[in-house]
Amino acid sequence: MKPALDFQALFPEVKLIQDASLASRxxxxxxxxxxxxDWDSIDSLAVSPEIRYPHLPHNRAVVEMALAVAASFERFHGVKVDRDALVAAGLLQDASKLVEYTITEGEMTLSALGRAYPHSFWAAHMALKHGxxxxxxxxxxxxxPQAATFPTSLEGKILYYVDQLDVLAIHGDRWRKQLMISK
Known part of the structure; x- marks a missing residue:
């Protein structure tokens, strides 16, 4: 068994979750x-094999941007955002990358679990398991964007878009407009 992560040092945003039970989950x-x-150091985990940017600053930036959008929505539009849900989901959205990827011959590759399940499935599964x-x-x-469905909640939509915006900052634009013509 390897040493536990110093989670609160790695992700101080967890302290923003008001519900202590949710934060511990x-x-x-x-x-x-x-x-x-299979990872020895969380610092070795990249966003993906294609995006060799460290996972940790990406994950933290997504949470920070999501909170900024929530604050703007609340301030200017009077919309209530569930910040506990937003922070919890933001911290967990890419957690399964720990098991979706492995190092094979010095290269980051999909693990057996990563080949078997879509991205974030295992994080959601583990989150349900932990209540x-x-x-x-x-x-x-x-x-x-690889998910089978689009988020339904405001918090989900915020997280969806800020995650893509952060990828734009570290990797480039993945969004493309396509003209759809039907007969």
Whole structure:
């Protein structure tokens, strides 16, 4: 068994979750995935094999941007955003990358689990296992453009878009407009 992650040092944003039980569940998911993973250091984990940017600053930036969007929505539009759900989902959205990827001959590659399940499926599965509310698990599961469905909650839509914006900053634009013509 490897040493536990110093989760609060790595992800100080967890302290923003008002519900202490939810915060501890978020950490428990990360700790279990960490123990399941092949990684020796979380600093070695990149966003993906194609995006060799470190995972940790990406994940933290997504949470920070999501909170900034939530603050703007609340300030200018009077819209209430569930910040606990937003932060919890933001911290967990890419947690399963720990087990979706492995190092093979010095290269980051999909693991057997990563080949078997779509991105973020395992994070949502583990979150459910640890008692994270289903609504938050839905946000985790739908945060990626590769997801089968689009997020339904405001918090899910915020997370979806800020995740893509952060990828734009570190990797480039993945969004393309296509003209759809039907007869």
């Amino acid at each position: 978020v950490e428990a998911v990360w700790q279990e995935l960490w123990q399941m993973s 994270v509310p289903e609504a938050i698990c839905h946000i985790i599961l739908t945060h990626s």
